Amino acid sequence: MRNLKLTIQYDGTRYKGWQRLGNTENTLQGKIEQVLSRMTGETIEIIGSGRTDMGVHAQGQVANFKTSCTKSVDEIQQYLYQYLPEDIVVSQIEEVDERFHARYHAVAKEYVYKIWNAPYHNPFLRKYVVHIPQPLNLEAMQRAVPYLLGEHDYSAFVSSRSKKKSNVRELYSIDITKQDSLIELTFRGNGFLHNMVRIITGTLLEVGHGRMKPAYLKEILERRDRTLAGPTAPAKGLHLVKVYY
Amino acid sequence: MRNLKLTIQYDGTRYKGWQRLGNTENTLQGKIEQVLSRMTGETIEIIGSGRTDMGVHAQGQVANFKTSCTKSVDEIQQYLYQYLPEDIVVSQIEEVDERFHARYHAVAKEYVYKIWNAPYHNPFLRKYVVHIPQPLNLEAMQRAVPYLLGEHDYSAFVSSRSKKKSNVRELYSIDITKQDSLIELTFRGNGFLHNMVRIITGTLLEVGHGRMKPAYLKEILERRDRTLAGPTAPAKGLHLVKVYY
Numbered sequence: 001m002r003n004l005k006l007t008i009q010y011d012g013t014r015y016k017g018w019q020r021l022g023n024t025e026n027t028l029q030g031k032i033e034q035v036l037s038r039m040t041g042e043t044i045e046i047i048g049s050g051r052t053d054m055g056v057h058a059q060g061q062v063a064n065f066k067t068s069c070t071k072s073v074d075e076i077q078q079y080l081y082q083y084l085p086e087d088i089v090v091s092q093i094e095e096v097d098e099r100f101h102a103r104y105h106a107v108a109k110e111y112v113y114k115i116w117n118a119p120y121h122n123p124f125l126r127k128y129v130v131h132i133p134q135p136l137n138l139e140a141m142q143r144a145v146p147y148l149l150g151e152h153d154y155s156a157f158v159s160s161r162s163k164k165k166s167n168v169r170e171l172y173s174i175d176i177t178k179q180d181s182l183i184e185l186t187f188r189g190n191g192f193l194h195n196m197v198r199i200i201t202g203t204l205l206e207v208g209h210g211r212m213k214p215a216y217l218k219e220i221l222e223r224r225d226r227t228l229a230g231p232t233a234p235a236k237g238l239h240l241v242k243v244y245y
Numbered sequence: 246m247r248n249l250k251l252t253i254q255y256d257g258t259r260y261k262g263w264q265r266l267g268n269t270e271n272t273l274q275g276k277i278e279q280v281l282s283r284m285t286g287e288t289i290e291i292i293g294s295g296r297t298d299m300g301v302h303a304q305g306q307v308a309n310f311k312t313s314c315t316k317s318v319d320e321i322q323q324y325l326y327q328y329l330p331e332d333i334v335v336s337q338i339e340e341v342d343e344r345f346h347a348r349y350h351a352v353a354k355e356y357v358y359k360i361w362n363a364p365y366h367n368p369f370l371r372k373y374v375v376h377i378p379q380p381l382n383l384e385a386m387q388r389a390v391p392y393l394l395g396e397h398d399y400s401a402f403v404s405s406r407s408k409k410k411s412n413v414r415e416l417y418s419i420d421i422t423k424q425d426s427l428i429e430l431t432f433r434g435n436g437f438l439h440n441m442v443r444i445i446t447g448t449l450l451e452v453g454h455g456r457m458k459p460a461y462l463k464e465i466l467e468r469r470d471r472t473l474a475g476p477t478a479p480a481k482g483l484h485l486v487k488v489y490y
Contacts, residue, residue, distance in 0.1 A: 009367075009368050009369075010368060011368045011369055057369070081365060086366070086368065086371055087368045087371075088368065089365050089366065089367075089368050091365055120326060120334050120336055121331070121334065122254075122334075123254050123255060123256045123331065123332045123333065123334050124254075124256055124302070124373060126331055126332075128369060
């Protein structure tokens with residue numbers, strides 16, 4: 001059996017998220033499996049590096065699948081390009097060791113959360129950024145970042161629906177940049193809990209709006225209490241940019 | 246009567262172009278007039294700086310209209326922002342002299358034509374760029390530019406449907422830039438004929454593909470023969486960026 005690693009870009013607007021749900025095909029995993037199954041004549045199951053929620057986008061999601069198909073990597077990529085919808089592009093395929101597992105072997109991930117910070121929204125970016133018309137204090141947001149970095153129990157910043165055994169993760173960096181009206185928060189860490197990027201973003205935005213002091217994030221983190229943190233920022237601003245192995 | 250100048254951004258994907266056509270409302274002019282007429286109780290007619298074709302986008306279309314409405318400029322902008330669809334944003338409104346005319350008084354325009362030059366298309370930009378997978382010789386395209394600049398009769402680069410009396414225009418500059426996979430051709434001139442930017446782009450792309458020599462563009466221009474020029478590049482790559490007064 002061959003083991004193939006896919007790097008995938010998608011505009012998540014139309015999808016119910018990454019994970020296949022029963023027989024509905026309107027998921028990213030389902031769409032890709034459907035095309036691969038048709039191509040190979042096998043029942044293909046792909047393993048993603050992790051789920052992305054409904055409406056979340058990806059520039060570099062990674063998945064792998066096993067197959068007996070003898071087509072070349074280029075032929076498979078062409079087939080996928082031809083039969084996948086326009087909003088999903090498999091940008092790379094590599095032959096990998098049979099033991100490679102897209103979820104278990106991921107050692108780090110990079111997410112970007114995008115905000116359009118101007119009085120009016122941008123009609124071209126409206127599906128890929130969250131629009132915040134009020135001015136934001138970026139300097140205060142930047143002062144809050146160090147309290148969140150390092151290895152911690154991030155229970156304060158996880159969806160209450162999460163059922164992970166451990167909420168300990170290591171967050172390496174959060175870079176906040178602004179170019180014209182576009183603010184980007186880039187998160188790098190060894191793993192992210194469900195909604196973690198969106199809840200940390202929502203909390204940093206409370207700081208940006210002046211409703212929370214930067215140092216208060218240390219207390220939220222230590223008290224591990226989701227109710228102290230900010231709201232979950234909307235899905236459409238979130239992009240999975242890169243998975244490291 | 247007041248005379249108001251609007252600066253308008255739109256994602257042209259869903260529209261039949263700028264110009265109102267009979268009773269169908271699926272044009273940009275029609276949509277904006279409908280909201281302004283409802284707001285004022287008058288039958289508002291807006292004058293655009295020029296038409297944009299079906300599928301063409303704008304970051305800086307300009308229009309003006311006359312009204313007896315007594316709302317403040319800010320109130321009008323808020324009303325438009327609330328009632329226009331998400332893909333149309335009036336980014337600025339100014340009170341102007343009653344003689345100001347968005348079409349007659351335009352002295353120059355800037356258009357950008359966007360090309361995604363990579364083996365696979367970009368799912369996030371797919372509606373705003375044209376995808377060209379083949380490598381392009383940008384240096385050759387740049388060498389062709391000087392033959393096109395200056396004051397000329399651009400009959401070779403105008404849609405056969407055009408009924409203008411004179412095809413003489415002055416083209417000030419065409420800048421070609423590439424950042425990562427995104428190529429932008431920026432056109433500045435005192436006026437543009439119907440499809441002129443798209444036909445010049447289609448012709449420069451013939452040069453980029455190596456199917457036409459740069460110096461041949463001089464001959465095309467001089468012979469004023471549309472059949473010698475390249476194809477009309479697709480609408481979705483074209484953006485009206487700025488109108489100068």
